[in-house]
Amino acid sequence: xxxxxxxxxxxxxxxxxxxxxxxxxxxxxxxxxxxxxxxxxxxxxxxxxxxxxxxxxxxxxxxxxxxxxxxxxxxxxxxxxxxxxxxxxxxxxxxxxxxxxxxxxxxxxxxxxxxxxxxxxxxxxxxxxxxxxxxxxxxxxxxxxxxxxxxxxxxxxxxxxxxxxxxxxxxxxxxxxxxxxxxxxxxxxxxxxxxxxxxxxx
Amino acid sequence: xxxxxxxxxxxxxxxxxxxxxxxxxxxxxxxxxxxxxxxxxxxxxxxxxxxxxxxxxxxxxxxxxxxxxxxxxxxxxxxxxxxxxxxxxxxxxxxxxxxxxxxxxxxxxxxxxxxxxxxxxxxxxxxxxxxxxxxxxxxxxxxxxxxxxxxxxxxxxxxxxxxxxxxxxxxxxxxxxxxxxxxxxxxxxxxxxxxxxxxxxx
Amino acid sequence: xxxxxxxxxxxxxxxxxxxxxxxxxxxxxxxxxxxxxxxxxxxxxxxxxxxxxxxxxxxxxxxxxxxxxxxxxxxxxxxxxxxxxxxxxxxxxxxxxxxxxxxxxxxxxxxxxxxxxxxxxxxxxxxxxxxxxxxxxxxxxxxxxxxxxxxxxxxxxxxxxxxxxxxxxxxxxxxxxxxxxxxxxxxxxxxxxxxxxxxxxx
Numbered sequence: 001x002x003x004x005x006x007x008x009x010x011x012x013x014x015x016x017x018x019x020x021x022x023x024x025x026x027x028x029x030x031x032x033x034x035x036x037x038x039x040x041x042x043x044x045x046x047x048x049x050x051x052x053x054x055x056x057x058x059x060x061x062x063x064x065x066x067x068x069x070x071x072x073x074x075x076x077x078x079x080x081x082x083x084x085x086x087x088x089x090x091x092x093x094x095x096x097x098x099x100x101x102x103x104x105x106x107x108x109x110x111x112x113x114x115x116x117x118x119x120x121x122x123x124x125x126x127x128x129x130x131x132x133x134x135x136x137x138x139x140x141x142x143x144x145x146x147x148x149x150x151x152x153x154x155x156x157x158x159x160x161x162x163x164x165x166x167x168x169x170x171x172x173x174x175x176x177x178x179x180x181x182x183x184x185x186x187x188x189x190x191x192x193x194x195x196x197x198x199x200x201x202x
Numbered sequence: 203x204x205x206x207x208x209x210x211x212x213x214x215x216x217x218x219x220x221x222x223x224x225x226x227x228x229x230x231x232x233x234x235x236x237x238x239x240x241x242x243x244x245x246x247x248x249x250x251x252x253x254x255x256x257x258x259x260x261x262x263x264x265x266x267x268x269x270x271x272x273x274x275x276x277x278x279x280x281x282x283x284x285x286x287x288x289x290x291x292x293x294x295x296x297x298x299x300x301x302x303x304x305x306x307x308x309x310x311x312x313x314x315x316x317x318x319x320x321x322x323x324x325x326x327x328x329x330x331x332x333x334x335x336x337x338x339x340x341x342x343x344x345x346x347x348x349x350x351x352x353x354x355x356x357x358x359x360x361x362x363x364x365x366x367x368x369x370x371x372x373x374x375x376x377x378x379x380x381x382x383x384x385x386x387x388x389x390x391x392x393x394x395x396x397x398x399x400x401x402x403x404x
Numbered sequence: 405x406x407x408x409x410x411x412x413x414x415x416x417x418x419x420x421x422x423x424x425x426x427x428x429x430x431x432x433x434x435x436x437x438x439x440x441x442x443x444x445x446x447x448x449x450x451x452x453x454x455x456x457x458x459x460x461x462x463x464x465x466x467x468x469x470x471x472x473x474x475x476x477x478x479x480x481x482x483x484x485x486x487x488x489x490x491x492x493x494x495x496x497x498x499x500x501x502x503x504x505x506x507x508x509x510x511x512x513x514x515x516x517x518x519x520x521x522x523x524x525x526x527x528x529x530x531x532x533x534x535x536x537x538x539x540x541x542x543x544x545x546x547x548x549x550x551x552x553x554x555x556x557x558x559x560x561x562x563x564x565x566x567x568x569x570x571x572x573x574x575x576x577x578x579x580x581x582x583x584x585x586x587x588x589x590x591x592x593x594x595x596x597x598x599x600x601x602x603x604x605x606x
Contacts, residue, residue, distance in 0.1 A: 024552065030604040032559045033552025039528075047456070052249070054258050056458050057521075064522040071524075078605070117259075118266040120273075124241075135342070140539070142548045144344045148226065148235025155234045200232040201280070254451070256460050319461075320468040322475070326443075337544070346546045350428065350437025357436045402434040403482070 008183070009107075010066075012100025017042040017070045018093060020137045021077060027141050035074035037137055042070060045132035049108050049125055053115045094194055098157075102186035105130030105158035106165045106179055119166060126162035130186075131155050153193035153200065161186030210385070211309075212268075214302025219244040219272045220295060222339045223279060229343050237276035239339055244272060247334035251310050251327055255317045296396055300359075304388035307332030307360035308367045308381055321368060328364035332388075333357050355395035355402065363388030412587070413511075414470075416504025421446040421474045422497060424541045425481060431545050439478040441541055446474060449536035453512050453529055457519045498598055502561075506590035509534030509562035510569045510583055523570060530566035534590075535559050557597035557604065565590030 020041030024034040043066070046059040060066050108129025112122040131147050131154065138145040147154050165182030169175075192198065222243025226236040245268070248261040262268050310331025314324040333349050333356065340347040349356050367384030371377075394400065424445025428438040447470070450463040464470050512533025516526040535551050535558065542549040551558050569586030573579075596602065 027548055027552075028554065029548075029552045030554040032604060033549075033554075036552060036559070051253060051455060052260060054256075054458075058456060061521055061525050064524055067528060068524050117263060120266055120270050121263050124269060139341060139543060140549060140552070142344065142546065144229055144231075145235075145342060148229075148231045148238060148342070150230065150232040150235075155238070200234060253455060254462060256458075319465055322468055322472050323465050326471060341543060344546065346431055346433075347437075347544060350431075350433045350440060350544070352432065352434040352437075357440070402436060 008099060008103050010069075011096055012103045013042045013066055013070070014073075015093060015096030015100045016045075016104075016133050017073070019097060019134070021074065022093075023137055023141050025081075031074065031078055034077075035071060037140060038070055038074060039067060040140065041133045041137040043067070043133065044136040045104055045108070045129045045134075048132050049111065049129040052125065052128070053112060053117075055111065055115070095191070098187050098190040098194075099183075101130045101154070101158055101190060102161055102183035104133075105162055105186055106182035109162040109165050109182070110175070110179065113166070113169065122166060123159060123162040126165075127155055127158045130158040150199060152190075153198050154190065156200065157186045157189040157193060160189055210301060210305050212271075213298055214305045215244045215268055215272070216275075217295060217298030217302045218306075218335050219275070221299060221336070223276065224295075225339055225343050227283075233276065233280055236279070237273060239342060240272055240276060241269060242342065243335045243339040245269070245335065246338040247306055247310070247331045247336075250334050251313065251331040254327065254330070255314060255319075257313065257317070297393070300389045300392040300396075301385075303332045303356070303360055303392060304363055304385035306335075307364055307388055308384035311364040311367050311384070312377070312381065315368070315371065324368060325361060325364040328367075329357055329360045332360040352401055354392075355400050356392065358402065359388045359391040359395060362391055412503060412507050414473075415500055416507045417446045417470055417474070418477075419497060419500030419504045420508075420537050421477070423501060423538070425478065426497075427541055427545050429485075435478065435482055438481070439475060441544060442474055442478060443471060444544065445537045445541040447471070447537065448540040449508055449512070449533045449538075452536050453515065453533040456529065456532070457516060457521075459515065459519070499595070502591045502594040502598075503587075505534045505558070505562055505594060506565055506587035508537075509566055509590055510586035513566040513569050513586070514579070514583065517570070517573065526570060527563060527566040530569075531559055531562045534562040554603060556594075557602050558594065560604070561590045561593040561597060564593055 017038040020038040021034050023041075024037035027033075029037065043060045050056070050058045105126040109122045109126030112125035117125060134147055135145040138147075161182045161184075164185045165178045168178035168181055173181075219240040222240040223236050225243075226239035229235075231239065245262045252258070252260045307328040311324045311328030314327035319327060336349055337347040340349075363384045363386075366387045367380045370380035370383055375383075421442040424442040425438050427445075428441035431437075433441065447464045454460070454462045509530040511530075513526045513530030516529035521529060538551055539549040542551075565586045565588075568589045569582045572582035572585055577585075
């Protein structure tokens, strides 16, 4: 179970970093810019959560291998970019991003609950953890954040998954079941929203 | 006195949330975007203050009803928007915003002084608390912050109110008198600046 | 040695504040906007570092004279701007900025190491301290951060200087030698990058 969580977390970090890297390339940033935007996208949400909850060491300080991994991948990515284009298809990125969203949101809620936050705040902390990396990416790239524009459901999926987790937790389900159900809810809902183009009313 | 303060705080939160909501609508964000921008505008300044002063629980965690209120109002606002337009006149918003600015700035200064910050830092913390919600709103909406553009005095009113509070505090006036005088100074100065179009030289 | 460090720090703060002030003027902000952007540029990187490392009091709270200095200079700068233009040549600003970059980065790394962060994180904290003031300046001024655009090496110089510091520290060189060598590396590399137009590949 723990190894599964860890694998999912690494996948989520990679997906978020990838979306940051690609956005930075589109804005014609240089290698340092691409690495930094990748870094901020992957760790921004978790860092904000840790600051708000006053948790130390920070998530990426505790797991020093995460920023190193992104650093090494950024170095490799630039010469390999031509080949990567075939591997990093739009849909591969969307799968990984939805997984990251689910996992980050639900673990964010779980950490907020450990810190004895009130219920609604727990759900908000989950959503913040899940979406804020992408918000910071878009702010730095000088765009209105994608999450807030009229597009397929995103934050809403995170919000739903967090409440599923909280509900199961309240019924004394085991932590593992609650985490899994919450993450799956967010993941499945996000994949369906993309597939069937679900949007909120304007 | 305490009930009065609380009422004023709720009014301030609502005014700031309202300005975030309206700005997000102008940028054609969806419901999630409108709620999040309203949330950030209302709580951004106080959250930054709490992070800088290392205060926990955060202002909106301690008063969980504030984010819930904004969540519910965001849900209601969208169907009611047509009717709200008549109630939410420009001038009603300006009154509430000036009240929020005064109250947030002066209580920010008061909390900084409780935390034994040096004098000038107390005034800065007050201004940060008062204006940063709006700054974050504008940054997320991809605008140069309104507060920094050449417009009617805003941060200057907050700064003046904070110094009135600090001065009265130094003369051993009661906390209630100092809070009231500081808030009134900021409020009155801001309303006059809007009415007579006071601006700083370019 | 300590007086030298302090002088260099004041120079760095002034250089960063100056670059914020000039950028804000270019965007036609008023006096409050210019002061605030100068303030954020000068203290943003160190503040983020202090938040991430959970250090209190913050750098500019401990040295209250720094924000006061910038406040007074902002008041003076506006009437004096015509004369300042001759003194604040492009190259004077570049010297001071490179000095600030070197000093802030290396002291950031040093503080991270004192807080027992892992090695790679220490280097990252140094770079964050050195560059984030400028990143925030550009985000507030609604630009893609200069550091990330394809321009002469900047963050790379900070990164190199931090590793020189860490390496010397590891070889048990005295703190003073390590600080001096790290700062000089960043400073010299940055000045050379500007002079010979060194850029990263696109």
